Amino acid sequence: MNVRKLKSGVAAILVAGLSMSMFACGEKETSSYKSLDSATREEVAQIASADDRLTGELENKTIKWMSNWDINPDGTGKNTPIELAIFQERYGGQVEYHMIDWSTRYDSLANAINGDEGIDFFPASDLDAFPRGAIRGMFVPVDDYIDYSTPLWSDVKQANDMMLWNGKHYVIVNQVTGDKCAVIYNRKTVEEAGLEDPAALYKKGEWTWDAFQKMLTKFVDPDEGFYGIDGWWFESGLSATCGVPYVGLKDGKLVNNLKDPAIERVQNWMYDLYTTNCVAIGVGDFGWTAQPTYIKEGKTMFYPCGLWAMYCSADQWQNNFGEDAFFVPMPKDPNSSEYYIPCGLDGYVMVKGGKNPQGVAKFAECKRLTLLNERAAELGEEQMFDDYGWTQEMVDMKKSMDELALANPYFDFYTGITPDITNILDSNENGIRASSKGTPWSESVSAVYAQIDAFLKDVNDHPVSDTVKTE
Structure with missing residues (x-):
């Protein structure tokens, strides 16, 4: 069954959990660098300009991302994520990728901070960044840049409040997912x-x-x-x-x-x-x-x-x-x-010494919009799910698991200290x-x-x- 035709509510819950999916299942490599087709790009631009939940402008349009995986299209054949396309269209933004090895990622990050490289954000999805990064002086609070009481964030406010450390929010939780195990x-x-x-x-x-x-x-x-x-x-x-x-x-x-x-x-x-x-x-x-x-x-x-x-x-x-x-x-x-x-999360942490925390906040808001805007969610689902050969029953089960996770968020911090x-x-x-x-x-x-x-x-x-x- 073609899951392209599933309701957008299902898609919204599923999309955020798949940002890293292109390096799963053995990391199959191709030489294809994809970009959105012109019709999709035009529709994304319309969404980005019309949805009033995205506000303001960015003076500094580049955010530096350090990880072992790229948000941008890459040689795996991954397409441009919808949240990135919205960030590009609404703010003229771009993500500058700084590649590191997963096994030494915290040493690499520490060296980058001490070298004043201006890395702006880092993945929180491995569930080992918090509170470790605050304890070690690597990450900074996000409270000056994100208001979790706004409609864009209200459904994940509880999960974000579970990540309070020293009275501050150190994690940007875009979505709680039920796919961890x-x-x-x-x-x-x-x-x-x-x-x-x-x-x-x-x-x-x-x-x-x-x-x-x-x-x-x-x-x-x-x-x-x-x-x-x-x-x-x-x-x-x-x-x-x-x-x-x-x-x-x-x-x-x-x-x-x-x-x-x-x-x-x-x-x-x-x-x-x-x-x-x-x-x-x-x-x-x-x-x-x-x-x-x-x-x-x-x-x-x-x-x-x-x-x-x-x-x-x-x-x-x-x-x-x-x-x-x-x-x-x-x-x-x-x-x-x-x-x-077991709960996973899609999210980021802001890095100490980053030059563009406002840009990271705007990019995170684009991610949230991808989940909450009905048509953006449909585009994300269309882009990602046809390639997996999943049935509607599989997608519905994943949706049910995500609903369980959001209803009763469970996080164990022993891997993140x-x-x-x-x-x-x-x-x-x-x-x-x-x-x-x-x-x-x-x-x-x-x-x-x-x-x-x-x-x-x-x-x-x-x-x-x-x-x-x-x-």
Whole structure:
């Protein structure tokens, strides 16, 4: 089905989550540099001039973007994003790309700041920039340039207020997304196993931990080559469903929640999944490497992963997951009154020493307009979604996941503070993955709780650095 004809409301929710989609699914390279066709460009110009939510002018029309991916059209064949086209047409703006390697991006940023290169903005979508960048003196508050109480920002004000640090907003959250971690599966495998489709269970309000585990226990048989949960993202994905982050933010202070009963409950459940062979990695002949193609081959039931794995051409995602691949949100915690899922975000942070913060604010407003202006949303959907081979049902499921995320925003800050905290809590030894690898949560908490407490106290006592600190 051609998703070009879907309602613009669906498109508006989907567009923002796809700005980085062109480097997903194996980063397929082409030599094509695309630009908008003349008719689309003309329509964008009309939108940009007619919508009164965009105000003022820009004296400095260039904003400097530092990232491992380009907002502009590039050699991947990516077209001009609608928000960039609006920025160009309304303000005469342009984005100057400063390319860096992802693994050393914070060192590169620190060097650029200290060298007075005037980098204006940096991606927040990796969820490791906040509050890390404020703590290290790399980012600056955005409050002087963006008013989150205005109609352009009102629907994401709650999410932006969750990013307050030292009394200031340090993140520009354009959109909360539900695509950070979904349960990818193959419908043919589910049907042949005599099980009910997770999408049907979700529609009935029955997609819970219990349903998830029941499907696994009926399917898994390592001796026969049938496995349960694959991948390296499911622990954080399942953890999010309890609604309590490992490291939260309350009243402007980071909070250690490792002893919270909800965290203990989800960790004990993951330990139970391990003891019943429901976790694929390390079981039987599966090995210690993720095997996404086992979804296509009918050997594995679930592959929890970010939907970036399906933000690519159909032949690419079908190569891993098969023609009958589908996805649903992470299952609901049956003990929670709300349905929490892992939340991603589309957004930016303003860099210390930037020369054009006003330009960044105007570009962010263009992004918001792409979501809120009905025709701009349609153009964004038309531009991006035909290439993925998605069905309307897939798009509707993604929309539903985004609605869940916006209704109950969940952010865990343990990856956005210091590398020490991230390394401890990401470890297989005593971190959040340990229970699914055979270590009881009580042992992990005893081993790391005091360390995490000490790190958080130091950060809370010294929330903002006046000088730029490297890792």
